[in-house]
Amino acid sequence: EPEVTQTPSHQVTQMGQEVILRCVPISNHLYFYWYRQILGQKVEFLVSFYNNEISEKSEIFDDQFSVERPDGSNFTLKIRSTKLEDSAMYFCASKLDLNEQFFGPGTRLTVL
């Protein structure tokens, strides 16, 4: 069964460093998403992406964040200069149309 994959499973970085979280959505899906979950808190929407552009973004998704679909299969989330409060679980999701979103297993980001 097709699934969304994410790499790495755990990323540790120093404050101020750039990180890129990678996702491979299900191959025929058209809509792509990033969510994050700070430990003990809600899963929060960050951004949605369709037709090679951002379609929605939340207040959390500020200038430090960017997304890209560089090659038609990967969907990446870049954080330019990480802060301690960026430590969280980051989930990628994709969907084909109006149906459910399929989520990846998540990448745990730890900022030291």
Next chain:
Amino acid sequence: GNSVTQMEGPVTLSEEAFLTINCTYTATGYPSLFWYVQYPGEGLQLLLKATKADDKGSNKGFEATYRKETTSFHLEKGSVQVSDSAVYFCALRASNTGNQFYFGTGTSLTVIP
């Protein structure tokens, strides 16, 4: 605004016990409601959903009924198993905000033999 409030955990039950995890929501318009489950080390998986008032979603013995009058979507299962141990998330997709999902904080369930 749109938000989801769900029962705090953790919840610990014996095998074959009855499970209820409460979920209430606030939304403008006519949201669709979902329960997602996250097993240890895995991603979020859709458990069940309901797209309009009075709909009942069901899967793997779990049920939830979309109650507009009480703005609730409580998750129930009559007899839990050890394999049901996971974190359960209630979520809504609002009709007025495109594709964005709003999640609750999650409720951790541990079922002991």
